[in-house]
Amino acid sequence: xxxxxxxxxxxxxxxxxxxxxxxxxxxxxxxxxxxxxxxxxxxxxxxxxxxxxxxxxxxxxxxxxxxxxxxxxxxxxxxxxxxxxxxxxxxxxxxxxxxxxxxxxxxxxxxxxxxxxxxxxxxxxxxxxxxxxxxxxxxxxxxxxxxxxxxxxxxxxxxxxxxxxxxxxxxxxxxxxxxxxxxxxxxxxxxxxxxxxxxxxxxxxxxxxxxxxxxxxxxxxxx
Amino acid sequence: xxxxxxxxxxxxxxxxxxxxxxxxxxxxxxxxxxxxxxxxxxxxxxxxxxxxxxxxxxxxxxxxxxxxxxxxxxxxxxxxxxxxxxxxxxxxxxxxxxxxxxxxxxxxxxxxxxxxxxxxxxxxxxxxxxxxxxxxxxxxxxxxxxxxxxxxxxxxxxxxxxxxxxxxxxxxxxxxxxxxxxxxxxxxxxxxxxxxxxxxxxxxxxxxxxxxxxxxxxxxxxx
DNA sequence: CTTTTTGCACTGACTGGTCAGTGCAAAAGC
DNA sequence: GCTTTTGCACTGACCAGTCAGTGCAAAAAG
Numbered sequence: 001x002x003x004x005x006x007x008x009x010x011x012x013x014x015x016x017x018x019x020x021x022x023x024x025x026x027x028x029x030x031x032x033x034x035x036x037x038x039x040x041x042x043x044x045x046x047x048x049x050x051x052x053x054x055x056x057x058x059x060x061x062x063x064x065x066x067x068x069x070x071x072x073x074x075x076x077x078x079x080x081x082x083x084x085x086x087x088x089x090x091x092x093x094x095x096x097x098x099x100x101x102x103x104x105x106x107x108x109x110x111x112x113x114x115x116x117x118x119x120x121x122x123x124x125x126x127x128x129x130x131x132x133x134x135x136x137x138x139x140x141x142x143x144x145x146x147x148x149x150x151x152x153x154x155x156x157x158x159x160x161x162x163x164x165x166x167x168x169x170x171x172x173x174x175x176x177x178x179x180x181x182x183x184x185x186x187x188x189x190x191x192x193x194x195x196x197x198x199x200x201x202x203x204x205x206x207x208x209x210x211x212x213x214x215x216x217x218x219x220x221x222x223x
Numbered sequence: 224x225x226x227x228x229x230x231x232x233x234x235x236x237x238x239x240x241x242x243x244x245x246x247x248x249x250x251x252x253x254x255x256x257x258x259x260x261x262x263x264x265x266x267x268x269x270x271x272x273x274x275x276x277x278x279x280x281x282x283x284x285x286x287x288x289x290x291x292x293x294x295x296x297x298x299x300x301x302x303x304x305x306x307x308x309x310x311x312x313x314x315x316x317x318x319x320x321x322x323x324x325x326x327x328x329x330x331x332x333x334x335x336x337x338x339x340x341x342x343x344x345x346x347x348x349x350x351x352x353x354x355x356x357x358x359x360x361x362x363x364x365x366x367x368x369x370x371x372x373x374x375x376x377x378x379x380x381x382x383x384x385x386x387x388x389x390x391x392x393x394x395x396x397x398x399x400x401x402x403x404x405x406x407x408x409x410x411x412x413x414x415x416x417x418x419x420x421x422x423x424x425x426x427x428x429x430x431x432x433x434x435x436x437x438x439x440x441x442x443x444x445x446x
Numbered sequence: 447c448t449t450t451t452t453g454c455a456c457t458g459a460c461t462g463g464t465c466a467g468t469g470c471a472a473a474a475g476c
Numbered sequence: 477g478c479t480t481t482t483g484c485a486c487t488g489a490c491c492a493g494t495c496a497g498t499g500c501a502a503a504a505a506g
Contacts, residue, residue: 137416293455
């Protein structure tokens with residue numbers, strides 16, 4: 001029940017080119033980064049509406065005016081946070097799938113690697129994951145469309161692997177690609193959030209092993 | 224994108240006895256019911272903090288004062304809503320497991336029946352499900368403890384079936400019961416919410432079939 | 447039978463507080 | 477000497493919760 005270490009919620013900078021020629025100030029980028037970090041934990045804990053801009057500014061250690069100097073509004077800050085975080089996840093999933101393919105692994109191996117990549121991501125950015133899940137199925141919110149786009153990017157990576165598996169004869173023709181992709185994502189998401197929330201002492205390998213077993217249908221039957 | 228029919232979000236009345244002898248006014252119960260129905264959709268759409276008591280009252284067709292006549296506060300209303308909804312889900316899951324057992328089905332059959340029961344529940348009360356998922360992993364909120372208790376009740380039903388399966392030799396000894404239960408719940412939850420949100424035209428049977436296939440490890444290999 | 451009282455459910459205007467966003471002059475980087 | 481940040485006072489909308497009062501039916505009184 002202790003608070004997670006600050007590093008647990010860091011969202012890495014997007015590696016903007018320093019761009020010394022023009023005027024892409026890195027000071028500004030550092031401020032935005034601090035604001036992302038402050039916002040992500042607060043919003044994960046309390047929700048968007050219950051989190052005040054004053055709180056975000058205070059936790060980031062900047063003046064309130066700075067928030068508005070860097071972002072047009074509270075919800076723009078939030079939208080950029082979403083886009084940024086899901087970008088990291090998507091890149092990580094895609095990389096896991098590609099690496100497996102290069103090493104000559106099967107499609108199931110690729111799925112397994114993506115499960116692990118998902119767990120690593122959630123382990124590193126638990127607050128972001130929390131916040132994402134909480135907002136994903138809300139309707140009537142300003143950032144709905146952003147969220148939809150960004151969700152589709154992530155799920156598409158899983159769908160691509162499933163599709164390739166069906167095409168290569170490794171998976172059943174009957175496989176329902178979008179639904180199965182969603183179910184797999186859900187499996188990892190909920191298991192990982194439960195891990196974080198209710199048994200944080202367990203290791204990532206441990207959790208990964210349990211999910212692998214489920215993924216590979218080794219639930220029923222011994223061995 | 225049209226609004227769902229009102230029945231889609233109905234949380235059935237708890238069948239209070241009319242109790243004409245003592246003073247259990249049924250008028251009052253009807254009002255509370257209307258408030259539940261109004262609150263569940265609004266909070267699912269917008270979140271707890273972004274939903275105002277005025278909105279809830281207006282949608283329920285009562286005055287704001289009536290909300291406070293019936294519930295001590297906005298969050299008490301919400302907590303009672305949570306308790307009520309998860310109660311319905313738990314009962315439905317348990318019933319599915321028991322019915323399967325009576326009919327001499329295997330443990331996998333029981334899990335499959337519970338998957339279906341979960342889908343039926345989400346189909347009937349999509350707004351409640353949405354709201355539940357969105358709030359479950361938030362920390363620092365007043366109703367955290369209520370939510371934890373209520374979550375454990377539901378997951379425990381799944382865990383019981385897994386435990387029985389391990390004891391009876393049907394499932395591997397290595398099975399990680401709490402994690403697998405969470406993963407299964409997540410699989411159904413996320414797949415179902417995606418179904419509702421992104422391909423609502425599909426039938427429940429269809430979705431159930433896709434999840435069954437995944438559950439029984441019939442993903443890899445033909446047939 | 448008629449009048450009065452009681453208690454319950456509900457009403458809606460009102461209050462005190464909160465919070466997103468603004469404006470601006472002065473300081474601090476780079 | 478630009479860009480960026482600070483500090484801080486201010487505004488106006490919005491909102492949870494309150495409270496004096498209404499409507500009504502059933503009981504009590506006359």
